[in-house]
Amino acid sequence: xxxxxxxxxxxxxxxxxxxxxxxxxxxxxxxxxxxxxxxxxxxxxxxxxxxxxxxxxxxxxxxxxxxxxxxxxxxxxxxxxxxxxxxxxxxxxxxxxxxxxxxxxxxxxxxxxxxxxxxxxxxxxxxxxxxxxxxxxxxxxxxxxxxxxxxxxxxxxxxxxxxxxxxxxxxxxxxxxxxxxxxxxxxxxxxxxxxxxxxxxxxxxxxxxxxxxxxxxxxxxxxxxxxxxxxxxxxxxxxxxxxxxxxxxxxxxxxxxxxxxxxxxxxxxxxxxxxxxxxxxxxxxxxxxxxxxxxxxxxxxxxxxxxxxxxxxxxxxxxxxxxxxxxxxxxxx
Amino acid sequence: xxxxxxxxxxxxxxxxxxxxxxxxxxxxxxxxxxxxxxxxxxxxxxxxxxxxxxxxxxxxxxxxxxxxxxxxxxxxxxxxxxxxxxxxxxxxxxxxxxxxxxxxxxxxxxxxxxxxxxxxxxxxxxxxxxxxxxxxxxxxxxxxxxxxxxxxxxxxxxxxxxxxxxxxxxxxxxxxxxxxxxxxxxxxxxxxxxxxxxxxxxxxxxxxxxxxxxxxxxxxxxxxxxxxxxxxxxxxxxxxxxxxxxxxxxxxxxxxxxxxxxxxxxxxxxxxxxxxxxxxxxxxxxxxxxxxxxxxxxxxxxxxxxxxxxxxxxxxxxxxxxxxxxxxxxxxxxxxxxxxxxxxxxxxxxxxxxxx
Numbered sequence: 001x002x003x004x005x006x007x008x009x010x011x012x013x014x015x016x017x018x019x020x021x022x023x024x025x026x027x028x029x030x031x032x033x034x035x036x037x038x039x040x041x042x043x044x045x046x047x048x049x050x051x052x053x054x055x056x057x058x059x060x061x062x063x064x065x066x067x068x069x070x071x072x073x074x075x076x077x078x079x080x081x082x083x084x085x086x087x088x089x090x091x092x093x094x095x096x097x098x099x100x101x102x103x104x105x106x107x108x109x110x111x112x113x114x115x116x117x118x119x120x121x122x123x124x125x126x127x128x129x130x131x132x133x134x135x136x137x138x139x140x141x142x143x144x145x146x147x148x149x150x151x152x153x154x155x156x157x158x159x160x161x162x163x164x165x166x167x168x169x170x171x172x173x174x175x176x177x178x179x180x181x182x183x184x185x186x187x188x189x190x191x192x193x194x195x196x197x198x199x200x201x202x203x204x205x206x207x208x209x210x211x212x213x214x215x216x217x218x219x220x221x222x223x224x225x226x227x228x229x230x231x232x233x234x235x236x237x238x239x240x241x242x243x244x245x246x247x248x249x250x251x252x253x254x255x256x257x258x259x260x261x262x263x264x265x266x267x268x269x270x271x272x273x274x275x276x277x278x279x280x281x282x283x284x285x286x287x288x289x290x291x292x293x294x295x296x297x298x299x300x301x302x303x304x305x306x307x308x309x310x311x312x313x314x315x316x317x318x319x320x321x322x323x324x325x326x327x328x329x330x331x332x333x
Numbered sequence: 334x335x336x337x338x339x340x341x342x343x344x345x346x347x348x349x350x351x352x353x354x355x356x357x358x359x360x361x362x363x364x365x366x367x368x369x370x371x372x373x374x375x376x377x378x379x380x381x382x383x384x385x386x387x388x389x390x391x392x393x394x395x396x397x398x399x400x401x402x403x404x405x406x407x408x409x410x411x412x413x414x415x416x417x418x419x420x421x422x423x424x425x426x427x428x429x430x431x432x433x434x435x436x437x438x439x440x441x442x443x444x445x446x447x448x449x450x451x452x453x454x455x456x457x458x459x460x461x462x463x464x465x466x467x468x469x470x471x472x473x474x475x476x477x478x479x480x481x482x483x484x485x486x487x488x489x490x491x492x493x494x495x496x497x498x499x500x501x502x503x504x505x506x507x508x509x510x511x512x513x514x515x516x517x518x519x520x521x522x523x524x525x526x527x528x529x530x531x532x533x534x535x536x537x538x539x540x541x542x543x544x545x546x547x548x549x550x551x552x553x554x555x556x557x558x559x560x561x562x563x564x565x566x567x568x569x570x571x572x573x574x575x576x577x578x579x580x581x582x583x584x585x586x587x588x589x590x591x592x593x594x595x596x597x598x599x600x601x602x603x604x605x606x607x608x609x610x611x612x613x614x615x616x617x618x619x620x621x622x623x624x625x626x627x628x629x630x631x632x633x634x635x636x637x638x639x640x641x642x643x644x645x646x647x648x649x650x651x652x653x654x655x656x657x658x659x660x661x662x663x664x665x666x667x668x669x670x671x672x673x674x675x676x677x678x679x680x681x682x683x684x685x686x687x688x689x
Contacts, residue, residue, distance in 0.1 A: 176365055176366065185422070203359075203360065204360065214360070218360075218363065218382060218384075218400050221386075221398060221399040221400040222382060222398060222400045222401060222402050223398075224398075225398070225399070226399060303386070303387070305386065305387030305388065306361055306383065306384030306385040306386045306387060306388065306399070306400070307385060307387070307388055307461055307464070307465055309358060309359065309361035309384055310358065310361050310362060310383060310384065310457065310458075310461045311458070311461065312358075312361075313354055313357045313358030313359070313361055313362055314354065314454050314457060314458050314461075316357045317350075317353050317354050317357040317454060318451070318454045323448045323450065323451035323454075323455050324448070324450040324451060325450075326450060
């Protein structure tokens, strides 16, 4: 959770959605549970843990202020614990944001931003997550990180397109901001993928439409391979986008491998079914079932190939197949 | 410079044509920006994105993403002069027909291929064609003339090659040789050298050692030029530094020692032919003085020949020659000599002593 959750909770006149209310209630329950366990001198159990990420100038005014120090992490910190399990050498999350200056700002700009590294021996997969951040905050992260000589903390094999593929990452007042595209491309690993967790990308952008935006998807497609969760496989029966990390690095799994991987994940965690293992096995099983339900996964391209579309546009605009044969300029009659 | 004020009618025409194309393309062609001032003085730059998803691709071809951005620079004289096109990235650097790492060479013969009346429609169409061929690794098909490696002329005099190389090229030999060294015999007129004959290295060395360097009909000694013929291409763009050239030749099969010996033979031969020493008095600090010319008062040349134009599919390839003039000879030969141990070659040691 970010401290912003409590600001939203206590701000007057702001209407929260049902899901936001549910998250808020769960956060409050966990805060109370942790405090109770600490009071009783007991260890906090899985399901009750909570991590507050980022600063707030109103820190002392909120209910979480009495939590023990291990419940707080800040930009620049590295997290290696998942639900009480030390995953050093296998997992780490480097926190980029939220910034202290944004604690009372636009809600989207208080999103958690982090680089998640999944490690298997000599292989590492890096995922860059910017939440719902837009251009200015992302560039602030880039400038601070590179200024601190930590450009490696921006590297990504997978970039989750911020704010469900919003154009406001790279457009400000409808002007393209090349700086953020250059920064993202510079940080991309050679086989980097951008994933848009969103509805299918529209053919065109309506002026006030919510994300995903076509313009953003197109700009991402120019710097890396681009995948949309609700288009993967097909828009009718999308299948999970599954990446694998092994000693050679990270890669997008072909669907036929998903099933095999799912089996191995289930097998790996069946022997010692920790909470984390059960979550991983459930995710793997879901991926397996979705893949099996979409036998036509192999993408049958319904879109006309780009080169053909370009050729058709030229013919339409020119009014014919061939270039004009009438001379122009000097010598033309 | 701003649209409507500083742009020429031709550049505004290009802008209008690109806008019309974008409107007709349903997103396949997007005009992201422009016209804006381009890197080339009065050129107008247009930032264009093309939908290229689904482009057939082979391993040997360039990797083309689902969309690609292009910077198209339109000259003031458009459409009577054609635009140039660049990419922001360097992923295609080293590919044939990609110059300066980013500039795409779309037309081998613009005078016959570029149609001014088709304007940007033809240009975008040509760019699409180039990308399709590049993705399939077919920019140099078997039945078409080969585009020679690109050499950027930086001055350094003139070289005129008069005789054919004929079957001296290593790719004419079965089985093919990776490399062959020989000498060009030149007539010198100021900074112009005319190669009038070829001679193998051993024959030339014997003549020089015997005090009988090759001479023309009037008894004037020829200037020798080093010639390295390769069966492969070092790169699509040739380097302009001696060390990079040496690295490229090494990779192509001519060792650094062999190159140095070849250059040494030429330097020694030209010195002998001119009847004077290469040594020029240095200054008090012992630093080598800068030589106004190469050894013997002649430019020291290294010509590199690579297989190029075909006459017909499957036919023999003719050689394409590019000449490097090693200008600050003292420094460069000294640098090269530093990389080679003494005793490798008596001739080399002799040159080393002369230069040092």
